[in-house]
Amino acid sequence: MNSLIAAGLLTLAIAGAAPQETAAVDKVDLIEVNHLYDQQGRHVIDQLIFYDWDSSHGRFQVRAWRLIKSPGQMPQRDWSKDAYVSYWRDMHVMRRVYASRIRETWTTYDPEVLEREVLPIEYRQELSQAAPTRRRVAAN
Known part of the structure; x- marks a missing residue:
């Protein structure tokens, strides 16, 4: 066998053996980038708050939230989907x-905590709980 072909087959075998994850994908109506400050103006946290539109109450309702742990989590415009997307590793x-919409806020109160008075956490839809899928290579 030609050494170039053998190297190509080895590369394919290694690439196929590497685990590949698929992302859990969710669609919400609004992503809020919230910067929370205390009463003295000191920065406390940055968070993403995900909302769905509640037509029965005519308002956005919190679905879930996550701390922003890296700049890569910030929503970016995805022109191919005419939407904003936030992409990150969320635990495993x-x-x-x-x-379809984003907003950025700077507050001295936590909007997500305040929303718990309207809809307690246990009644929220939350984001998908899909487990990651990995491709496996069959043993010969």
């Missing part, structure tokens, strides 16, 4: 959340 799952 790669996660991708799309929204």
Whole structure:
């Protein structure tokens, strides 16, 4: 066998053996980038708050939230889908959340905590809980 072909087959075998994750994908109506400050103006946290439109109450309702742990989590415009997308590793799952709208806020109160008075956490839909899938190579 030609050494070039053998090298190509080895490369394919190694690439096929590497585990590949698929992302858990969610669609929400609004992503809020919230910067929370205390009463003295000191920065506390940055968070993403995901909302769905509640037509029965005519308002956005919190679905879920996540701390922003890296700049890569910030929503970016995805022109191919005409939406904004936030993509990050959420514990053991790669996660991708799309929204048609985003907003950025700077507050001295936590909007997500305040929303718990309207809809307690246990009644929220939350984001997908899909487990990551990995491709496996069959043993010969």
